[in-house]
Amino acid sequence: MTGKQKDIDDLREAAPLLPAGTRVNVTFLGNENLEMRIAASKAVLELGFTPVPHVSARRLHSEAELTEFLAALQEIGASKHIFSVGGDPAEPMGPYGSSLEVIQSGLLPQYGVEDVSIAGYPEGHPDIASDVLWRELEGKAVSLREQNLSGVILTQFGFDTDPVASWVNDVRGRGIDFPIRIGTPGPAGIKRLINFAKRFGVGANAMIVKKYGFSLTNLIGTAGPDKFITELGDLLAAKESAGDVGLHFYTFGGMTATSKWAQEFTARQEAAK
Ligand SMILES: NC(=O)C1=CN([C@@H]2O[C@H](COP(=O)(O)OP(=O)(O)OC[C@H]3O[C@@H](n4cnc5c(N)ncnc54)[C@H](O)[C@@H]3O)[C@@H](O)[C@H]2O)C=CC1
């Protein structure tokens, strides 16, 4: 969720549909400020869920901004889990150019951080070379271990299961055994899904979206991840050592829509057994 009031209201509406303790990520975008980020994390806690506030390295103007944010999170009891991510600005706004630099600052444990999510890219990243992504991922795994922090890899969302399955294989092949949560789009309007895919450099060509369950020639209506999840489950089950792999939902169509969808999906799975 973002720090916007509409997302807090949406979470409140979705709350009865979600298991207690569900991890809810709270963004760190350019159009939010500290108060909004803290208010959103606080709302997540008050509704009985686990906030995972994002710390966007390249958006930080100073070390003081980082420590002020971490201190404010700790103060409300929301600093245990964070998502440490690079951030989209083409040039860093302050001292941190990457999430590895934030992690290596050694500041996180001083503010009660125990568990750090980091980003993964099954399809690569439009502006970052693949060897750089791997080197940084391995660096983060090492630094987290050195600081006795647990790690989780949270992937960019996608519509194509093939790159996801082969990327999980590669992560394990490099000896990284962190739990992996596959970024999965919640049900949302097709236009909205396509726009977010474009914005973040995620593959959504005619073939991929057809497999996912919609068509580029009919943008009316919504699309959910039913087929994506089923296929991914089959692909990973066929691998020997996928390890701990789960899902993370990006709720582009809202938390309530995704929560309702998840309940119905689970019910259908149960009925089919
Ligand atoms: N908010 C979210 O849920 C997600 C955001 N992202 C975005 O993906 C990008 C990479 O994130 P991380 O893997 O954490 O990167 P990172 O901080 O680990 O950086 C990896 C390497 O790429 C460089 N780099 C980082 N961000 C860059 C950018 N925007 N443009 C050019 N070079 C960059 C860094 O200097 C470093 O060498 C960021 O733009 C991030 O915001 C990716 C996935 C999810």
Ligand SMILES: Nc1nc(=O)c2c([nH]1)NC[C@@H]1CN(c3ccc(C(=O)N[C@@H](CCC(=O)O)C(=O)O)cc3)CN21
């Ligand atoms: N490279 C990259 N950068 C990101 O910031 C990013 C990713 N990838 N991958 C997916 C997640 C999801 N992100 C999201 C998801 C939803 C909204 C969102 O709902 N935005 C509101 C407000 C739009 C605005 O004012 O900017 C919306 O109603 O669309 C924003 C960012 C950010 N994320």
